[in-house]
Amino acid sequence: MSKRLELEIWSQDNCAGCGLCVAACSKQVLYWNGGNHPVLEKRSKTVGYTQGTLDSCSFCQVFCEDVCPRLERWTPFEPLKILAAQAHGPVKSGAPNDVIRSILAAGRSAGLLDGVVMLDLDPWDLKPVARVVSTVEEIVDSVGPQYLWAPIFDVLNAAVYDRAMENIAVVGTPCAAQAVRRIKASPKTHLKKYQEAIRLSIAVFCTGAYRPELIDEILVKRMGISRDQVKRLEVSADHEQMRALLWDGEEHTLPRQLAESYTLTGCGSCNDYLGESADLAVGTLGAPEGSSTVIIRTHVGEVFARNAVQMNLLATSLDVDTAILETAAGEKDRRQRAQAFKDLQILMLDALADPVQRGEAIKQFTRLYRTPTRSTAPERSRNSCTGC
DSSP states (O other): OOHHIIIIIITTTOOOOOOHHHHHOTTOOEEOOSSSSOEEOOEEEEETTEEEEEOTTTTOOOHHHHHOGGGSOOOOOOOSEEEEEEEOSSSOBOOHHHHHHHHHHHHHHTTSOSEEEEEEEOTTTOOEEEEEEOSHHHHHHOOOOOSBOOOGGGGHHIIIIISOOSSEEEEEOHHHHHHHHHHHHOOOGGGHHHHHHEEEEEEEOOSOOBOTHHIIIIIITTTOOOGGGEEEEEEOTTSSEEEEEETTSOEEEEEHHHHGGGBOGGGGGOOOSSOTTSSEEEESTTOOTTOEEEEEOSHHHHHHHHHHHHTTSEEEESOOOHHHHHHHHHHHHHHHHHHHHHHHHHHHHHHHHOHHHHHHHHHHHHHHHTOOOOTTSOOOOOOSTTOO
16 A cells, blocks of 8 residues: 555545545455545464464555545646536426536436446435446436535446446546546556546535534434435535425524534545536536536536537526635635645654755745745854754
8 A cells, every 4th residue: 555645645634535545456455444534454364373464565556546636736627618507307406416417317318428426315314325327317316415425436346347337427526526537647557447437527516525423413413303304415505504405395504613523534635615626516606596506627528518408408607606716716725725834834843853854844934934035144054963
């Protein structure tokens, strides 16, 4: 296993929880044990009376490192188009999940897709699950992403290898789209099967994914709502409230701050709210009432959106408040700067023991604090034992 995952991601609580490292592991020694990140399976071998621990990752090409979205700083895909959209067909709706369903159903009907890897909710116990769907009926019946976390790529091998799908859409959070982008950029031939199979990535706008325990602790115990009463969960356009929509038409709201303690720890280091690595990004931010914003970032995304419009499953307009989207991007920049300060703290600690790191720490410090250069001052000799 890559030491970078252990040192830079897992130990720093930066794991996105997408599960792509588990799916791509050629030795299948990574697995989930209920924590915030995967763990490495410990294996041992007994020869006679001697038992020794095996290095499960000997001679490995560290595919886990090649697919981890948090080991890369991403340059956003610039939007080609920003549209307000409504799903048409049997049900007219502007909800993000319905808009996504229309795009996927149109793509499946036109033969552009043969399967979808997506997050969904089990309708019986409201537990988030990763699913592979392959028919228009399955797409329409799906609940869609509900802001509850599950490792979406747990089912990727089932889609690619077991079911031999060749044109797959991945629907999830922005970090899932980053993982798709990372695997497609890898030069390693072992990952080519995934690269060729994944055709489209769709991301929902996201300020953080919540652990499934939120359902029991808040909805059931605090609010007294039984699981079988809940139809779906939504986050308000301003991301300040979470709404539980019940089957009887009632709506219950809870402040987002109440749910923050259930946020996946790795979400704290994410700076992508608007699906900046996805072919299509969908959410309510910036859209008029009864519509969703659809950001088309690639030509692939444009093909799928246009196909849905041509099949009369999607209606679009240009009525989007782009200023609100720009404000969200500014919020992303602030979080990115906060992460840079966190990285600087770690680098400064490393520099105490490693002289090679000191110069880099000084550069980072100067860049973040914008310390002016004093070119007129005579350079001081560094004769102390630490060179500082």
